Amino acid sequence: MSEKKKFNIEYEIKSSPRILYGFLSEANGLTQWFADNVTVRDQVYTFTWDDEQQKAKLIAVRENKLVRFKWVDDDPQYFFEMEILQDELTNDVALSITDFAIEDTIVERKQIWDNQVEYLISVLGA
Template sequence: MEDKIKYEMEFPIHSSPSLLYQYIATPSGLSEWFADNVNSRGELFTFIWDDSEEKAKVLRKKSGELIKFRWLESEDDSFFEMKIVVDEITKDVSLMVTDFTEEDEMDEAKMLWENQISDLKHVLGSV
């Protein structure tokens, strides 16, 4: 199995960090834009789309700042992380996404995130 490649994307978001955090780190927030439904039991989150379901474990969480997940079915050290970055001078807020994918699926993976974040901006009313 070939190694996945790590990539990062940054999305400017017009929102307060505390509000944005609710949407990236809580099941109710994530189910508004990331998946059709999200449940959690402790550190274990279940993401549900149409007829598929994937479980992820929270590896790291910093209130108001970041959440990092690892898909349970992945056989490597890959993870996905969403981190809120605030520019010290302008106070502009952006969401930094770190994820892993196969080399030949990079464009597709990035497009998926762009679509997801576009949904998130809609929910936040920051379009």
């Protein structure tokens, strides 16, 4: 199996960290932009896309700042993280995504994130 590489992308989001955080951490928020359906039980999120389910455990959380998930069927060192960054001078808010993918699928994975985050921005009306 190929080694996955870490990658990071950042998006400017015109939203308050508090509002944005709800869309990153709550099942109903994630359902609006990330997956077709999301359920949570005991810190395990079940994401459904086109009748296909994937489970991820919430492994780190900082309120209004960050959520980190680990896919339950993936190696322990891999995760995906959504971090809210706020510029102290301008108060501009950015969403930083950290994820892992096999090298020749990184471009594709970034496009998926681009599409999802574009959808999130439209849902936020930002």
